[in-house]
Amino acid sequence: MSLRLNISGVRKSYNGKPVLNACSFSFDRNGVYVLTGSNGSGKSTLLRICALIESPDNGEVIYFSGNNIISKDILLRRRITLVLPGIGLFNTTVFNNAAYGLKIRGGKNKETERKVNNALKFVGLIHKKNHNALTLSSGEIQRLGIARAMAIEPEMLFLDEPTASIDNENTEIVENIILNMKKEGRSKTIIATHDMLQAGRLGDCMLLMDEGKIIKV
């Protein structure tokens, strides 16, 4: 049963300044949602709240499988993931970075290796698997961030500006990765981006963040 996300009345303020203001939306279709909006409109904040690494001040973030509500525990957190705008690579090899999610889940070595190698091949980084991740270029960092997320086969994937600081060639690679995942129907993807053309190329559903609320466009 595929995972669905419903948020309702979500509010979040930082230092008394409201960022999300009774924000509600249902992510219930499969495919790619694209979230746009001006700088500081709250896209990243919303993604962190949806990915359950931050709590809203108010309102509900509810995950469903079919009609069942899933409790927000570590098991649910392990079915979803967010690729942060800065990625946050660990000071170790490319392989170990991509394997992190599986290792902390106690995955078997063989299986982990196979999945990680596949993910690295998918993003074109297999030849760098033994390099230290902190020596990668920005484009490679983005791709490793995606590979690291793919390795755990999330049912819902949040991508925060996956192509913000990379060149056209790498942007195309990253977009192809996303389109390929969409074709394979692996997960529901929610992408925050400023690139309107990209939004058109990737998105099945366009969303705009405005005054702390999500508007469907």
Place this chain on the structure above:
Amino acid sequence: MESIIEGFKKAFSLIFGLDAELLGIIFLSLRVSGTALLIVSIIGLPLSALISLKKFPARGLFISIMNTLMGLPPVVVGLFVYMMLSRSGPIGFMGLLYTPSAMIIAQTILAFPIAVSLCHSAIISVNPIIKQASMTLGATSLQTSVTIIKEARYGIMSGMIAAFGRVMAEVGAILIVGGNIAGYTRVMTTTIALETDKGNFELAIALGIILLTISLAINLLLHFVQRKGALPVNR
């Protein structure tokens, strides 16, 4: 001048002749400071991880105290440990005064705040995105903590090395609580102090050279660790 040259000659013959007394002193120095460092790692590392990663009241106060204690004068520690261990002191019955154990206790007290303070700053200076990334990948809070500590590993190692260097070179505390008993509690620094006092330069010079060499080795190691920690460029 001549006596200095003579002193150096004899010092080198002691070093290269692997003089038994000299080796015993060096070995005891390393044993005392090494054990102190081991105790500090066992107690201090988990403690610094705890105060760095968990919010608890008075954390700021605790760190300020540790920072203050980093500059603790060794003689004051010596005095304190002496009073604790002397026959009329609270744990005088254990008969530890003037034993290597007393020296280990003193050096542990000296190394502790240095290690805790430096490890704490290494852990809190890990970029917060590491914590977030680890959470997004499904880590439990314990796994996230381990990940953060791993990211701080070079800083932690630097802190431990710095603490070791400090206690290796220290003389005030162990002289007071160890008593510089030949063949039992004599370590490099106390021997240098005493032999110089007596005008026996050759052993003092030999030990001085070795102490400097060890100190150089520690600093090279520190430099290497810090460079390794700073190597990756594209962060």
